[in-house]
Amino acid sequence: MKLRPVRPGDEREYAGVITSIHGDEGVDPAVLQAVWQREKRLPQNQGRYLILEGRQTCGYAFWTRPADWAAGPVKAANVNVRMIPGRQSAQDFAWILTQMETAAKSSGADVALAVAREDDDFHPGALAACGYRVDRLSRSWRLNLSDRTAELLLARSSARKDMARIGIEIRSLDDTADESIWRDLYGLAAETIPDIPSTFSEAIPSFEDWLARMHEPGVFVDRIWTAWRDDSLVAYTYLVYRAAGDVSTAYTGTRKQFRGLGIARAVKLESIGQAIELGKHSITTNNDLENAAILHINSTLGYQPLPGLVTYVKSLTS
Numbered sequence: 001m002k003l004r005p006v007r008p009g010d011e012r013e014y015a016g017v018i019t020s021i022h023g024d025e026g027v028d029p030a031v032l033q034a035v036w037q038r039e040k041r042l043p044q045n046q047g048r049y050l051i052l053e054g055r056q057t058c059g060y061a062f063w064t065r066p067a068d069w070a071a072g073p074v075k076a077a078n079v080n081v082r083m084i085p086g087r088q089s090a091q092d093f094a095w096i097l098t099q100m101e102t103a104a105k106s107s108g109a110d111v112a113l114a115v116a117r118e119d120d121d122f123h124p125g126a127l128a129a130c131g132y133r134v135d136r137l138s139r140s141w142r143l144n145l146s147d148r149t150a151e152l153l154l155a156r157s158s159a160r161k162d163m164a165r166i167g168i169e170i171r172s173l174d175d176t177a178d179e180s181i182w183r184d185l186y187g188l189a190a191e192t193i194p195d196i197p198s199t200f201s202e203a204i205p206s207f208e209d210w211l212a213r214m215h216e217p218g219v220f221v222d223r224i225w226t227a228w229r230d231d232s233l234v235a236y237t238y239l240v241y242r243a244a245g246d247v248s249t250a251y252t253g254t255r256k257q258f259r260g261l262g263i264a265r266a267v268k269l270e271s272i273g274q275a276i277e278l279g280k281h282s283i284t285t286n287n288d289l290e291n292a293a294i295l296h297i298n299s300t301l302g303y304q305p306l307p308g309l310v311t312y313v314k315s316l317t318s
């Protein structure tokens with residue numbers, strides 16, 4: 001097997017590999033194109049490859065590091081190797097993963113993180129054999145909109161009344177969203193990202209990088225739901241509508257002093273109601289098992305558990 005760096009035009013092939021590994025993980029090639037385009041601005045921060053055997057594509061591999069490491073003692077990079085069932089080989093997996101680790105280490109990383117689905121027959125064992133140990137668990141969920149339409153729309157109207165009662169105005173953005181609104185949203189993201197339970201501090205993206213993500217295919221301005229007290233943004237959430245795969249929650253955050261008032265639940269219900277009105281049948285999301293508040297919201301909204309994700313960690317310095 002050999003590695004070939006991805007190049008423009010490989011998006012469909014790469015997306016096809018992802019779906020061959022897990023049929024329920026659809027990926028929109030247009031999103032890959034946008035991500036690779038964005039990453040080209042800082043080519044030294046990642047490597048993405050197709051794994052080839054002769055003319056056959058057998059999988060993909062990557063390593064990525066943030067542009068700026070989070071404040072904290074440890075610099076974490078993401079690495080992974082994914083192989084198509086039937087083309088999996090523990091030996092090739094280990095060889096390719098070592099190359100990803102070496103590149104991550106040369107870019108300054110102290111630890112490597114790799115994510116696997118808990119229901120995958122090959123991947124978790126292959127990571128363990130390469131010296132990875134379990135770091136964190138997260139739950140994946142699906143909310144079936146078709147089964148719960150009436151209840152969810154009722155919950156939305158009741159949340160609207162609750163928010164009006166406490167002086168919170170909820171609205172989606174519109175095409176007139178100007179730089180100041182994007183700056184507000186970014187400020188809220190930067191304030192709340194450190195509160196997501198994690199072992200290694202999550203890096204805050206630069207405003208430019210974050211803004212580029214907010215303009216990737218599947219993100220629609222009028223599907224970003226925000227909560228306001230007077231002129232202050234206090235919470236937001238949005239779903240990503242990719243051309244392939246499920247509609248999924250991208251982010252939800254509430255400013256610290258406004259937590260516990262039902263605001264995240266209310267903005268989520270707006271985005272769920274909108275997805276119903278757009279004819280969508282389900283929404284997926286994934287949450288760290290220590291994120292009690294969001295797990296509680298999702299379970300009370302009727303999200304059903306799916307196979308979760310396991311994050312593995314390995315030191316690159318020992």
Ligand SMILES: CC(C)(COP(=O)(O)OP(=O)(O)OC[C@H]1O[C@@H](n2cnc3c(N)ncnc32)[C@H](O)[C@@H]1OP(=O)(O)O)[C@@H](O)C(=O)NCCC(=O)NCCS
Nearest residue numbers: 192195196252253254259260261262263264265292293296
């Ligand atoms: C998760 C987050 C968005 C919740 O915002 P919020 O506006 O406080 O949420 P709500 O008030 O709508 O609901 C929180 C619910 O969790 C419950 N809750 C809070 N802490 C809890 C805990 N430790 N155990 C169980 N339930 C808890 C609250 O009681 C409330 O439920 P209730 O309305 O039935 O009483 C907010 O904590 C946040 O911004 N966290 C950082 C970013 C993040 O983790 N985002 C989610 C992943 S993208």
